[in-house]
Amino acid sequence: MNEPCKQHYVAGDDRRTAIAAATRTLIAEHGFEGLRMREIAERIGINIATLHYHVPSKAALVELLAQSLRDEFMAQHAANPRDALSPRQLLALEIDEFEQTVLTNPGLHIVYRELMNRAARDETVRTIISPLSQFWHNQITRILEAGRADGSFRADLDPQAGASIVIGSLIQYSRECHNKEVDFAPLRAELLRCVSTPGDPRPDERKTA
């Protein structure tokens, strides 16, 4: 008979990756207040002491989680080429990438929303998540500025406020699809109408699926 599969001795970095993944899953399931060190260890099949060997404390775990989230968002954003795209196409791409992430990995955004709330009162989380949010906000702001400059977006558009509107709308939509199917198309179309110059000839902005 086979011995019970001993997965002993995994390299530290891989362990930490697995720990971050399990932490995400558990937070998505039970929220921050339901996050237990023991359950993380159990989920990846290691002893609680081994978990504390790799991640010395729960605070360090939260830090690891925040970093893991930041890394994934950054990688996601760097995946698509952005050269030679019009501002309108860039904005559409941002929306499509968000929808893609929500549908592909819904737990990611559950954890992101949880971390944003926690950032309001947790210094450590804030220093990691806040730059991420600001990067996103700047990204959208610059797209809106460019579109205003080339005339495709409204001349009286406020890029800063517009970015808050776009981001807030996307997060709101991601919240609404807790389990039911949510169609991003109406939001996508409405957001593009909101910022576009009225009466502008609208080129086909269909998704590049």
Place this chain on the structure above:
Amino acid sequence: MNEPCKQHYVAGDDRRTAIAAATRTLIAEHGFEGLRMREIAERIGINIATLHYHVPSKAALVELLAQSLRDEFMAQHAANPRDALSPRQLLALEIDEFEQTVLTNPGLHIVYRELMNRAARDETVRTIISPLSQFWHNQITRILEAGRADGSFRADLDPQAGASIVIGSLIQYSRECHNKEVDFAPLRAELLRCVSTPGDPRPDERKTA
């Protein structure tokens, strides 16, 4: 000398109100995962057993909290008269009321965001918070429909998506003012521009402060 002020024997309803208030404060401070029955009791100066007499379990406490939040939002909304207001004025009023609440009672929205997250995985919270969110969403949707009908808002405005945009933007803004001063005016102006008919003569929509 005075005896240490014994606040013994308060009516049950008043106690439950005080418990709900203390619960809000504590969640705003330490989040859901930092909510402790003992700390609630301590905050209002009663024994832990007395707390359990009025609120039998932590689940019941969360339910009480959700109801308290719903009641306050509804009361807030009923405070301002809405007769004889144009759709544009109604939308502006919604935004102003939100800003007012955020500035007056910031903890309220911290708890609201926390409850919305929890609603995604907690049936009890969802059944209380979900109708509240839908009421708000319907309110905005109807305003946008009315504005589209009377020509003050864009003819191609999608009221449903527009409501998600308005609400999402407001919540996003409330998140951004975790402690720093945040000016709602730019968002307010941009939201009104987003939905308005282009080139429309814009009457003075200043706040009725």
Place this chain on the structure above:
DNA sequence: ATTAAAATCAATCAAGTGATTGATTGATGA
């Protein structure tokens, strides 16, 4: 005044809960 119900508290329980200790096991380079 009597009495039943409501409200309160001190003490305690059982199940966690993050963290530590001390020893063991496997990999790796000299």
Place this chain on the structure above:
DNA sequence: TCATCAATCAATCACTTGATTGATTTTAAT
């Protein structure tokens, strides 16, 4: 081969935490 170190685990500690028990005190109705 052997010494070193990263990785692992069983056992346990000290403390937390939601909840309960049983008695006591105040309120309110008769």
